[in-house]
Amino acid sequence: MQKSRGNDSQGNPMKHPFILAICLALMSTAFAFVPSSAAQQASQQQDQSRNQQRNQYRDEHEDSQQDLEQKDVTTFRGTISQKYSIFYLEISTTHNTYKLDDSRKAKLYLGKTVRVTGTLDEEKNSIRVKEISGVGDDHSRGAP
Numbered sequence: 088m089q090k091s092r093g094n095d096s097q098g099n100p101m102k103h104p105f106i107l108a109i110c111l112a113l114m115s116t117a118f119a120f121v122p123s124s125a126a127q128q129a130s131q132q133q134d135q136s137r138n139q140q141r142n143q144y145r146d147e148h149e150d151s152q153q154d155l156e157q158k159d160v161t162t163f164r165g166t167i168s169q170k171y172s173i174f175y176l177e178i179s180t181t182h183n184t185y186k187l188d189d190s191r192k193a194k195l196y197l198g199k200t201v202r203v204t205g206t207l208d209e210e211k212n213s214i215r216v217k218e219i220s221g222v223g224d225d226h227s228r229g230a231p
Contacts, residue, residue, distance in 0.1 A: 189216035
């Protein structure tokens with residue numbers, strides 16, 4: 088019996104070898120996307136580490152904000168100035184300039200002499216503003 092092209096020794100059509108190769112490749116690729124337990128553990132450890140770092144940063148930041156709020160509130164007298172979108176209090180007697188953290192309040196007194204009540208942050212050379220009032224405001228209210 089003569090073998091015809093594409094048939095095996097029993098006369099069955101031969102499977103194309105590249106179809107078998109494609110099936111094997113697809114199966115191995117599918118297993119590559121299933122994470123192993125070691126990879127899952129590593130991913131969980133990375134997530135835990137990130138969460139710990141975020142919590143530590145948040146705790147440190149909250150502590151520094153609380154420290155600022157607990158410091159003595161002081162009243163400063165000077166002139167409000169502006170450079171770009173940042174407002175400053177210039178104190179002429181000491182020639183110091185402090186950044187003001189409340190530009191909404193400071194904008195109302197631009198170029199005027201004011202009293203700023205707030206907490207000084209010496210590290211940032213800024214004042215955490217509680218209140219701003221014009222020096223002439225007391226006189227306009229009838230104060231002697």
